Amino acid sequence: MKQLFTLMALLCYVNSTNAQTDSTVTTKKNDDTIRIGNIIIINRKNTDEKHPGTSISVTKKERQEPKNVSTNWLIVDFGFSNYVDRTNYSNTENYLYNRVGPARTAPLGTNDFNLNVTKSLNINFWLFMQRLNLIQHHVNLKYGLGVELNNYRYNSAISYRKENPFITGQAPAPVVFRDSVSFSKNKLAADYLTVPLMINFCTNTVNQNKGFSISVGVSGGFLYNHRNKQVSEPRGKQKVENGLGLEQFKFSYIGEIGLGPVRLYGSYSPTSFYKKGLDMRPYTLGIRLSNW
Numbered sequence: 001m002k003q004l005f006t007l008m009a010l011l012c013y014v015n016s017t018n019a020q021t022d023s024t025v026t027t028k029k030n031d032d033t034i035r036i037g038n039i040i041i042i043n044r045k046n047t048d049e050k051h052p053g054t055s056i057s058v059t060k061k062e063r064q065e066p067k068n069v070s071t072n073w074l075i076v077d078f079g080f081s082n083y084v085d086r087t088n089y090s091n092t093e094n095y096l097y098n099r100v101g102p103a104r105t106a107p108l109g110t111n112d113f114n115l116n117v118t119k120s121l122n123i124n125f126w127l128f129m130q131r132l133n134l135i136q137h138h139v140n141l142k143y144g145l146g147v148e149l150n151n152y153r154y155n156s157a158i159s160y161r162k163e164n165p166f167i168t169g170q171a172p173a174p175v176v177f178r179d180s181v182s183f184s185k186n187k188l189a190a191d192y193l194t195v196p197l198m199i200n201f202c203t204n205t206v207n208q209n210k211g212f213s214i215s216v217g218v219s220g221g222f223l224y225n226h227r228n229k230q231v232s233e234p235r236g237k238q239k240v241e242n243g244l245g246l247e248q249f250k251f252s253y254i255g256e257i258g259l260g261p262v263r264l265y266g267s268y269s270p271t272s273f274y275k276k277g278l279d280m281r282p283y284t285l286g287i288r289l290s291n292w
Contacts (some may be wrong), residue, residue, distance in 0.1 A: 066205055068133040072291050077124035077265055079286015082117060085110050086272075088278040095245060095277025097164055097177040097266060108178055112156045113280070119153040120187075122284040122285040125288040129196075131292065133217040137205035142198040142215055150282065152188045157181060160188065162243040174245035176277075183229035185231035190273065192221030196254055202292075215291070219267065246277050256288060263288040 033042050089096075091110050096108045126146030132138055159179040163172035196219040204211025227241040252269040268283040 011111070030208075033196075039289075066133070066137050070131050071165045072131075072292070073127070075124075075126035075129055075144075075146070075288065075290045077122065077286050079122040079124075079265065079284050079290050080117060081120045081122040081152055081282065081284050082115060083152070083273075083280040083282045085113060086281065087277075088279070090279040094164075094173065095176060095274070097166065105149045108158070112158050112178060113278075114155050116153040116155050119151075121149075121151045122286055123149045124194075125149075129290070131200060138202060139199040140180050140202070142196075142200040142217070144196055146194055146196075147283075148192040148194045148221060150190045150192075150284070152190075154183075154186045154188070157183055157186065159186075159230065160240055160244045162240065173284070174243060181232045181234050182234045183230050185229065187230075188226070188244075190226045191224055192250055193224050194219050194221040194250075198254065200256075202258075210260060213256075215256040217253045217254055219254045221252065223248050223250065245277070247271075247273050247275055250282075252282075258292075262268075264292055 017054055061099040087110065089107070091109075098107045110292035124146055126144050128146075129142060132141040132143075157179045158176055161175050161177070164170060164175045164177075166177075196217060197218030198215040200213060202213035223246055225242065226244060226246050227239055228244060229240045232238075250269055250273055251271065252267040254265070254267045256263060256265045260265075264286070265288045266283070266285045269281050271281065272279045273282050274280055
């Protein structure tokens with residue numbers, strides 16, 4: 001009976017001192033062991049014949065603090081690519097070429113660059129992202145390295161060439177024109193090696209999958225490959241790769257919002273990803289598969 005009162009007193013004391021941090025009580029299959037949060041109470045039977053009875057031991061498992069630098073490997077993004085068109089189509093220099101024939105086709109305009117939004121995909125692969133503690137693990141510096149794959153799927157029949165195929169005797173220069181065939185697939189793909197840099201705020205410092213987090217910052221991208229891929233009945237599969245008049249570097253504002261295990265990301269570039277002629281400012285939206 002004395003041991004029972006002692007156990008009850010210990011339970012009351014532990015419960016009152018830990019109610020604000022963790023009130024979850026877990027009892028193992030062995031009825032002699034009780035876990036209350038990070039407190040473990042063990043009621044051991046004394047096997048010594050000279051001193052029969054039981055003994056009670058209380059241990060407290062120290063709470064592990066998160067690391068000042070933590071690394072998340074192999075993160076994947078699935079989303080959509082698009083752009084804000086701010087082109088002045090009355091002054092596109094020689095980048096847009098209008099094939100004026102017997103039909104007297106209209107000059108290229110914003111409708112020629114409309115996208116099939118459901119097929120204009122953005123897929124990113126981040127080799128790693130690291131989080132550096134700045135203020136009590138609630139405010140962190142977040143950075144990483146990865147590749148961004150942007151696909152712009154056109155509804156129209158525009159084509160890219162490294163030089164104008166209709167005019168000879170000019171210095172080679174990239175050009176976009178309205179083609180004479182109908183494409184079942186017509187896309188511009190742009191791939192970047194990208195370094196993001198963000199300030200991260202999180203409410204749960206131990207496990208961000210159980211809290212709210214938000215990150216904002218910037219990224220710098222290097223264009224390592226781009227191409228115009230087309231599929232049509234008269235020409236089959238075609239691909240014109242690189243040298244199509246895109247900027248080599250891309251600067252973007254980026255952000256990420258997490259609620260529990262769900263993470264959404266977005267980016268917006270305030271400058272065009274074309275060198276001249278077109279003023280297209282790309283943005284992305286999607287879901288990020290990440291531990292934090």
